[in-house]
Amino acid sequence: MSKLSSGLRRGILDENPIFVQVLGMCPTLATSTAAINGIGMGLSVTVVLMCSNLLISLLRNVIPNKIRIPAYIVIIAAFVTVVDLFLQAFFYDSLYKALGLYIPLIVVNCIILGRAEAFASKNDPVSALFDGLGNGLGFTLALTVLGAIREFLGAGSIFGLKILPENIPAVIMIMAPGGFIVLGILLAVFTHLKSRTRKESKA
Numbered sequence: 001m002s003k004l005s006s007g008l009r010r011g012i013l014d015e016n017p018i019f020v021q022v023l024g025m026c027p028t029l030a031t032s033t034a035a036i037n038g039i040g041m042g043l044s045v046t047v048v049l050m051c052s053n054l055l056i057s058l059l060r061n062v063i064p065n066k067i068r069i070p071a072y073i074v075i076i077a078a079f080v081t082v083v084d085l086f087l088q089a090f091f092y093d094s095l096y097k098a099l100g101l102y103i104p105l106i107v108v109n110c111i112i113l114g115r116a117e118a119f120a121s122k123n124d125p126v127s128a129l130f131d132g133l134g135n136g137l138g139f140t141l142a143l144t145v146l147g148a149i150r151e152f153l154g155a156g157s158i159f160g161l162k163i164l165p166e167n168i169p170a171v172i173m174i175m176a177p178g179g180f181i182v183l184g185i186l187l188a189v190f191t192h193l194k195s196r197t198r199k200e201s202k203a
Contacts, residue, residue: 011134017111018142018183019190024111027102028143029179035159038147040095042140044083044103049112049132049139051079053120057128060121072116073107080106111139142186149182150174 017023024045031041052075056063063071084103087096096103106112115135120128148158154174156164172178 006130008130008134008137011131011136011138012141013138013194015135016138016142016190017135018139018146019187020194021111021114022187023114024109024139025183027105027109028146029176029183031099031102032143032147032150032179033154033174034098034151035144035148036095037098038143038145039140040087040091041099041102042136042143044087044099045106045109045111045139046133046136047083048076048079048106049115049136050129051132052076052112053115053128053132054125056116056120057123057125063121068121069113069117072113072121076112076116077107080104111135146179146182146186149186150178153182154178 011017015021018025018028027041031037052072055075056072059071059075080103083106087099087103115131119131123131150173152158152163154171156162156166170178173182
């Protein structure tokens with residue numbers, strides 16, 4: 001139970017891939033134009049993270065040190081292919097078209113390769129699995145919050161449900177500049193809350 005709680009807390013709060021480590025900015029900004037896209041991309045990364053972490057941890061004593069990075073990439077690519085084919089088969093119109101090229105690009109996502117090298121290759125399978133789950137959920141949460149705010153401000157809707165009148169939304173918020181603005185504000189808020197929590201715990 002401690003492995004589960006520590007893995008989840010580390011991935012969601014202490015070492016959140018987006019709000020703390022500021023990793024994977026390309027897919028983060030490109031796919032977070034809507035909340036549903038954020039959930040789809042986040043869950044896809046979560047599945048790949050969990051599966052690749054688990055397998056890499058199981059093979060950590062078998063993979064030669066000199067070829068560990070190419071081996072990790074092959075393992076990650078295999079799971080990305082499975083996720084890509086699954087989305088094409090079952091969510092082609094609703095999700096796959098929106099995420100497009102960014103699903104295959106999960107292979108080179110520095111979050112996944114970073115967790116494989118920094119954690120999965122040095123820890124037992126259970127810890128590696130929960131680390132992948134925690135970081136995946138942290139990534140999903142960040143993408144969903146970012147996507148929901150941008151969708152609300154830029155299209156006047158959340159999860160496709162219209163909330164604001166047509167003339168109110170600022171379309172720039174679902175464009176690249178809006179993504180940078182919202183991400184910057186969320187980074188500042190998250191950093192402030194973490195700093196305040198740390199000070200309170202020391203007091």
